[in-house]
Amino acid sequence: MQSFARKWRQLRALRIFLDNASLSANPALWSAVEDHLRASRTLIYLASPEAARSPWVGREIAWWKAGDRARHLLIVVTGGTLVWDHAAGDFDWRRTDCLPREMEDMFTEEPRWVDLRWMTEEDIGSLRDPRFQECVADLAAPLHGRPKEDLIGEDVSQHRRAKLFTRGAVSVVTALAVTAGITSVVAFQQRDRARDQNRLATSRQLAATALNLSESDLRLASLLAIEAYRVQATPEAVSALNRLATSSPHLVRFVTSGKDVSELAFSPDGSTVAVGDEGGGVTVWRSDGSAVRGRTSLPSAVTALDFREDGSSLAVGDAKGALGVYDLAGKTMRRLSGAPAGVTSVAFDMAGNLAVGSEGGHVALYTGAKEKTKEVALKEAGVSSVSFWDEGARILALGANGSGVLLSVPELSTAGDSWGGVTPAGNYAAGASPSGSCFGYIKYGSTYAAGAVRPDEKKESKACGEFAWLPNKEARLFTLADAGRMAVATSTGITVVDTAGGSSGFENGGRVRELTGVGPPTLMRFSPGAGSRMASAVGRTVALWDFDQAARTAHSYGLRVPDVDNASRSLAIAAGAAGRVSWSGRGSGGPPHTWPLKEADGTLSSNDEDDGYAYAEALAYSADGKTLYVGSEKAVTVWEVSGERPVKSKTVELPVNKNSEVRVVAALAPRGDGRLAALTADGSVHAVDLATGRVRTTVQGKPPGPYDGLQGALSGDGRTSAVEGPGGDVSVYDVLSGRRLQTVPLGGEPVQNLFLSEGGGSLYVIGAKRTFARWDTGARRFRWRSDGAGAWSVKVSADGGKVVTLASDGTVTQWGAAHGDRLSSFTLPRAVESMNGMVGTGDQTGMALSPDGGTLWTVTEAGEVLSWDLSEKAWLTGLCRTAGRDLTAAEWQRYVGTGRPSRPTCS
Template sequence: MERDGFISYSHARDRELAQALQRGLHKLARPWTRRQVISVFRDTTSLSANHDLWSSILGELQRSRYFIYLASPEAAASRWVQKELRFWLDNRSPDRILIAVGSGTVHWDPAAGDFDWSRTTALPRMLEGVFRAEPLWVDLAEVRRSRKYSLRQAEFRSAVAALAAPLHGRGKDELDSEDLQQRRIALRLLRGAVTVLSLLLVTSLAAGGYAWQKRGEALDRARVSASQALAAHSMELADADPRKAAQFALYAEEAEPTSESARALARAVDANSSAARHLQGGLGAAAAYIGSGGAAATQVAVSGDGSTLAYFSDLGGGEVLGRDVHIYDIRKGRAVKSLDARWPLGGGALELSADGRILMLEVSYNRIQIWDVRRAKLLRTITASAGEKLARAFTRLHAYAFSGDARWVAATYRAPEDEETLWLSVWNARTGERVGHRTTQGNPRLSFAADSGLLTSVDTSGAGRSTWDPRTRRWENGGRLPDIPVEGRSVALSAGGGDAALFGSTDKEKAELWNLSTGKRLASATSSLQQAVLPADDSGPVVAAQGKQVSLLDSKLRPLRTLGSFSWPVRSLAASNDGRWVAAGSDDGAVSLFSTDGAGLHRSVPNEGRLKAGELAVDGRVTYRSGPNGTDLWAVSEGGDGLRRLGRIPRPVEAPDMAVAATSDGSRVTVLDQGVFSSWDPRTGTREGEEKALAYRSAPDRGLRLFYLADDIHVVAAWDRGVLLIDTRTWSVKQTLLADDGAYQLLALAGDRKTLVAVETTGGAVHVWRWPGQGGFEEVPTDAVLSSTSILSAAVSHRGERLASVDADGRISILDIRSGRVVLSAVVQEPGSQDIVFSRDARTLAHAFTTDTRSGLELWDARSGEYLGQWALNTPTPPTDAEEPSLQLASGAGSDVLTLDSGGTLLRRSLDIADWRAKLCRIVDDPLSKADHDRYLSDLTVDAPCRP
């Protein structure tokens, strides 16, 4: 069915305005006897739930007569809007583009015959030079500001009439007159019908209201069921296919936020903790496809400096791909122009120069292409041999290497003159001249040194090692490899020509890491390591493909952690020289980019003080390490770092008899030592003012707690009888809370430093106060009791909505302070630390745990009390055999939490579910396939969760 118009707009900016515009175009000049005169498409209402998003939009664009662009700066920058507009410009006349300006500016320059792009902000630059004359456009900016979206409003009606006139093929005034006439006819009929309908209304309202209520309940149940089913499938996929797990978790949360969707998001975040971007999904239905000669169907390459990723695949993305080499700018996090290349069916050689500017690509029949990546330009083609004359099994390169400076390219191949002989040649990549040529044996592996360009060839038949020097252009035979069992095994050489080589495992042999210069075996492993990338300087972690997983190994080939997983075995692997960026492609065409420092989901941050859990104490939002001669202090950084050093004071702080607290900027710390207060400048280590002793004492064997309030002037402290509010300028007691209560109070302060909670350590009674910013505290009535056993620790959410505690039995309790209701009382799944932290939005709660071999976080839904699972902390620096696992937890900036382990690794993780969604959308933003959409979301309207 042909449509009259297609509305393209920014969902984030103009969803409501686009809906009103569609409604107005449908209603204007509509005869009362007809339901609709014209048909205008808008995606979120016009699509049925069983459509694949882009294919459905493409079909509607093809059926539409006019393109209505709802202009705004956000729409101009939207990838989806640009995609829709590009299709129209490539396939339709620009004369049929109608522009409605919702925000931003549009200016036409009559002299230039084009828009004034120095002043126009609401249009994408792709419209430059498109129109021969000033196109039709209307201004809806004032309508948008007033939000008066009715045809009875003159400004909105005029704009709708101007846009509707071309769709109806009539003049604006004629259309407006027709609309008024139709309204008069409808009004007369309406008055006649009102009397009859009024009689029916009373009886129908009751039945209609009941039916509407039931319909709403049924839809709510359907959305909840769909969310739960999507979340369950996400959990099933988390280990095998983290990309799909993230996709299903995002749709589960979009369908309906539930505890199950939160659990699926938490699991997806953990499974994708090292993923920087899933560039394309796999094509599982065609995974059995085998290309020419059985070579890899998917190939990846990463530049040595980690700036660029190149990849291609015969499969992937849900369909057979076009024959392009895709380029991804890692630093900017976006795809750039692809290369119109034609690799051999089934795959071929792919390598990038160290700076990512030049690419080497194998194409059909033993030819090598050299590409300028930035300009997407083919520079030259090098012919190794007349491969079209060879038997099919020989029409490809056997081994290859590309020097980091893009000067030399080497490859092994066969020639039609003598198909039994394997040739090894070196070419000048800048001129195409062949500068080295010889026969070789076995199935060698090649590598160029990063500094000298020296080419190393290691023969897997056992013949040995040889080198080619670009300065002399001569080969030197290094002789057989002493005592290294290489025959029939895969070989991975150090990136940049180092001395290390990893010989892959076979059915009978272990994988072994050797130094080729000394002939010494460095390490061995029993696991399958057929593919690996060694670090450039022979130090640091090894990246290895182990079946369907990409793993990080230490120098002894011991597993450190898993970077990611695929549904099918890994076929291609690449890494930057420093090992930070890792790319992998699987048998079914999936391609993913990983970051060994976490890429933002679970990010490793600097630990400049070389701190370790167990060495530090945390009190009053201050982390400190104390010795007999003084105390070093840190606070959680508000920026992207971990701990911010405040300085040092020349006195020890020893728990439990002492406590310390810091102002929000860390410029002043207060120390409480058995009733004696003193203030210090940690930057200079000098004391400010005099010490002050107060006639109070702490409870025996319980320790002290001390906090600064939001004004950075007043502190609160718990004593043996009550809680004190103290002015640090005069050391005077401004208020005494619970003065007659003999029970010891465990203090906890909200993140905004305005809500104070005291919990009786024996009995679990809770007392809550709000601080208005000046004067004394105001009590918030509550009769809540958390636990009948001893309370060990407590935490309050950022704005004081919830309180959590851990008791001596390992039971966690969560109190909703506003309602006074305990929403959770559950025993922790793992023993260990008593540290607990809320997310900033108070939706999730984290508890640190340790066992004999591992540590991590347990997560709860702080609203419902549902258990959300665990995040194991598989850190790059695990504790040594002499160290016991331990973990320290601290609130970070925003919704982040900092974890410090016994090995000194400091990680920043987010606890905010909204942040989980945003970060998962950054690594996988494509919609569900049509089959999955039909299976889980049939008859439901659920937007794509990652569309802007």
């Protein structure tokens, strides 16, 4: 309206006061509005239900109505409904919702209004739209005191004059723009640099915040690490992404409930978990949090959950005595009548009968989970747990203090089978295992211990495990599994102990795990049996845990590795194109174990049913992954692996070193010219012609001590070798000519491990003092030196972007190839005791990187074959899968930037 029919020399055609935009900061707000109302001739009201509910709008309408200009009010309908009642001579206030009631009796006849409801925030159209121009003219005509048609004609004429003026000004502006463009380029460059600096600073700050939160709130920390990487992939962001992806290895996923979580329960096979909340809602999840299996509800807070033995249905009880059985297949809830008030526990037997305990000390029995057949009142003030014993012949009812009673079924008679409480005096936390077979307690304080009682023995017993003393912890919550595993919620998180002795069956007795990334939980539950899974809740968030999971970035294929060697040595392993992986155990006979990666399901299949274990010290694939080279003690064998099973095609004997009888192959590297480079443990380098079988020793090795090979390495393309010298320095050779290219000075520090990059441009050296350095063979200088690398193995991806080391304790560390910073580390799962009495996961493990560097393969004697995600894409996917949500608007504004999130973090 301010520009409608405006002459080109005018600033505006009309002066319009907007009370939400033109008002400057003024403590006397209403006085300022009143001054503007008094200075105005006409009031335009934009009618909508939101405006009608506004007290400020109503106040302005009331002021205007009371003056002498009440009829000078124009209505523009932007939303809602407006209806005139001709009989009443006023608006129909029963159907009109876009006008405030202050406008009642304001008009004596129906006013004309402008309808702009066809315009939306999503599609406002063009301001030169003829429909919009008509509406503007309807409003502007009475204000200008001119006919609407004349005003539209004037607007068209003025618009044409403005276009002519604009065309004339374009030439001048263009000339000025050329001059200004030069200045603008500089300004834009400065702006871009400022934006780059801002992105860099934001990324680094988000990464630092993510790491700070990782111990207490892994969910939020993961989302912030993702945002840090997406803002800019700085080394700090990559490191944060990696560390969070590998931290808290047993955590599977976070899921969210509608209200604060009040109860948890696992199905007997551990595949499903039910989450009940304070609002009465129940959500049934797969135990990995990947999908919801069902939803149901009761009127009040859920206090009891239990699955039937076959997992087909779920019993649910609430705080006010509502009771039901939810059918997971049919997604229906069947309510049961006559439940005791305040249900505290429910339990199924094998036949589907249901036992119910209450806070009033009552126990009820429902035959077939349909009709209540019996109910008894016990002496205990409340029943904390009920469970079936002796194949459903008796019901065990436990009190909160460890007192208990065995009731016969269906009579529910005690028959004298009861005992007093076994918990100590004073503050304690107590809990029962899922089956009720073990009851435990734990003392509050700086030091705590736990005891358990086997209810059938009616006394404290070690049958449920010997619980460890863990100092300097404040216990807040306690739960235990049927097989003796226990979990304690402390002020810093969760401590899980695999107890020793008794019936626990855990080989690593007394193992302690600190579960990081979650706050102190208010509720914890193990899955039945060994308790391999656990759910813990804080507020509305449930964390799902899997203690059989080695890491969140690891994948197991069920490929167990036998224990056949009596020496502690790493196994040979190689990863080739097309997802092929090969490894060799100790022993004799048969081809190496090789698995092609199936495209259908991404799983590995073994081909080693009856082949025994091939003796190999080194493995290498050809570039296309169809040929596997195997180095043993005396020779190199060539295997074709294009089919399902490798087939030996050639064997090439290696010459004997005149200085040593050692011919153990330490490394192999196929060249692109039909030759193969082979490095033996004495430091000899051999060039093998694969077509003729001819072997030429280009670098003669030195005589090592018994079984003490010299450290050496071959570049991935087989053109360069590096060999440890007698004085501690490392020599770099050309493989074909044997010519020494350069010497790497190490200052006398003995070499522990060497690795040459794909093209030989970088040499990675680990010294006896755990010094880790990258030598640039082109520049002939060290690019960086770091400390703390594991000396047992070092691997580098073909593109040089991934650097991984392995320590003898099984710690795998990833390093930044460009700067030598430690990015992250994780620990390989512990192997069972080997025949030589050693359990060194690191020194009995072989490692290989996939050609693209995105996957690390490990094989551990007496352990298994695992793959580990090393790509940023896999870390992003994994962290999103674990977090299970996006950053909220409030979290975005607090940590990332102002305003609404510019994109969803994960979904």
